[in-house]
Amino acid sequence: MNKYLFKYEKTGNARFIGHLDLLRAFGRAVSRAGLPIAYSEGFNPHRLVSFALPLPVGMSGLGEIAALRMAEPVEPRECAGALNACLPEGLRVLAGREMPREEKEPAALVRFADFRADFADFSVLESVERAVGAVLAANSLLLERESKKGVLSFEARQDIYDIYAKGSSVFARVSQGSAVNLRFDALIARVCRDAGAEPDKIKCARLALYKEADGGAEEIF
């Protein structure tokens, strides 16, 4: 099969790269690194590179996952080094491993993710902590999201597994993936609104992606 998973981070200016551009950038880095990537069949063959889950533009990703299919076996650790010499600024491979034949595609596995929001404005921290506590204590939480039909509200409480404030940051574990994908920025916008903080000045990061295992969460990589 020659499939490999790579854990990578997307930080700094690379935060602003959109999903399709990221796919292209990754693919080109693979080619520059001279890795024996496999291609799809058909009229327009493309490199078999995929990501576990798109990351919202502007958000950092510290434990993102890419799946690469090679035309021949490679040594994943060497690949990681070669890729790092070829990726644009802000993209960095942290580790690589072979994907066992029976392992499902990461895109099909993702169920949860951890997030962090950093508040630069320390004066609001106390009220942020209160707002976070209220979210955790509530039975219901209506969040808002913009759609073509205007602002829609949706029930999000059951998709928040954990949320707490620590130092100047808020951490949370929420539903992520192709089935249910809770927008962390919507959650933070709500916390900000309740706490009277300015959402523009907050930096968000997705920390790790999880699958479901034995009724709990287990890191995919």
Place this chain on the structure above:
Amino acid sequence: MDYSGILDGILGQVQKPARYVGGEVNIVRKPWDAGLLRFGIAFPDVYEVGMSHLGLQIIYGLLNEREDTLCERFFAPWTDMEGAMRRAGLPLLSLESAAPAGAFDILGFTLQYELGATNLINMLDLAGLPVFAAERGEGAPLVCVGGPCAVNPEPLAEIADFFYIGEGEVSLGRVIETYRETKGRPKRDVLRELAEIDGIYVPRFYDARYKENGEIERFAPNEPGVPEKIKRVYAEDLNAAYFPERPVVPIVEAVHDRVSLELFRGCIRGCRFCQAGYIYRPARERGAGLLLEQARAQLANTGHEEVSLLSLSTSDYTEFERLSASLLEFCAPRQVSLSLPSLRVDSFYMELLERLQATRKSSVTFAPEAGSQKLRDAINKGITESDILNGAKMAIESGVTRLKLYFMAGLPTETDEDLEEIAELARKLLSASPVRGISIGISAACFVPKPHTPFQWEAQASPAEFIRKHSLVKAKIRDRRVKYSYHDGKTAEVEGALARGDRRAGRAIVAAWRRGARFDGWNDMFNYEIWRAAFEENGLDIGFYAARERRAEEILPWAHIETGVSAAFLSRERERAYNRLLTPNCREKCAGCGIDNCVVKKAAFSGGQPGHPVLTRRRV
């Protein structure tokens, strides 16, 4: 001052924020405070357009190779970003160091089309610089404008400090050296020194005087010793010219996001409407072996998925068969596709298509430019109806189901019958088609006379006239398999006015910018009312610049720029157009255009074979 925090804060509010952050593969970052000359290369359109431009990559690479210079890129922010920048008080920043444009020594704009002028002005304003050169102080960067539009620099003469006329490889080095030697001296002295360099035009050292009827009465230097005429510079030997082997890889998908191989500069053809066919003379080829090496190096350094051949007429490349065969051999096993624009349809081409496995042979494009043979002869487009019919037949037989045809309306000597023949040609193509189910898309542009071409004196059709012409063709097309689309005559009018404008026309550009004109080259952004008002406000008549036929004796605003092609030759070609006489291409027979020491004439192209007409532009 560090602007990155403010930049970061507003990027969440704009579309495609990666346009504004840089950090791409192969960028060059040099220490800001190491005493290097700081050159900002500026492209007055969005990132995706600018990053498609090979010339920008050449200049970027060329200047950064110099130890004494740092070169960083600037693009025009889209309107959402402009708004956010102005609200946040953020100046125009370079992509490499997020350094403000105003902190550079030289800002060099490359202007590819006339309608980019408002963006250029907007970028100066976003840099915090006064738009007019006379108002920029001693500390401000020198503003340079180059690119094809610089062959008529006059509309921007009050805005730029100097113009670079010709190809960057030739004189940029001397510009840098001269600037370094004169640094610290008054700006006027620096410019005076720059005026000594071949290809450099410093407009403040020249004055224009006008007659009552608006024509130029006299155009002359006001400074002793500066050249009366400014000669365009070009690289004689493309094999020796700098080529960027590590181009910056766009991080937002560019319009042309691929490796570009420059087969040629210039063209041997001399189609009389085509400015590129005159201002890049003589035609110069790059060797096939070198091109292959460049393709290999660029692919290795960028990871691109596609190689595209760049030239005005790819089929005229002497070693085309060898080059395409070797490229194919190299690219195919690497899953790199090859795109071949500007090709004629013939048996070799069809064979090549078959060999490019990844083709969806759905459409082929022909550019007859004019509907009738008579008019095609007048514009020196040396193709015949049977060339087109045969080419189409061959394409259809190989599985093509859609033909695209490019025409121009408003060509000199054109009659209504010529226009009607466009519809007739489509009819003939359909009835000659060996199979059913073929559709034809006709696209008609509006002819805009350009400086330094045989048609530089011609009248341009008015927007109303263009509408009449287009309706005429449309009415003649009754077959539902033929779709007719056409360009807007109003955009063409403004483009024409700027293309052949004089110094006074620059005021209208600034006024249009003040009234909010941006991205005028983008259909949905162009606002004709703004431009009408901008000309009027300055007491200028758009028609004086666009519609008016120039007298043969008139001093044209670009007469002091010498491309090397003589005015006598251009006027001879104009006569020949009236008499519908074809002029042979440069390889068949030198037409005596006036180019000094012409390399085509001297050596001829190695093969010396008679050229074929260019029939198609096609992406494979």
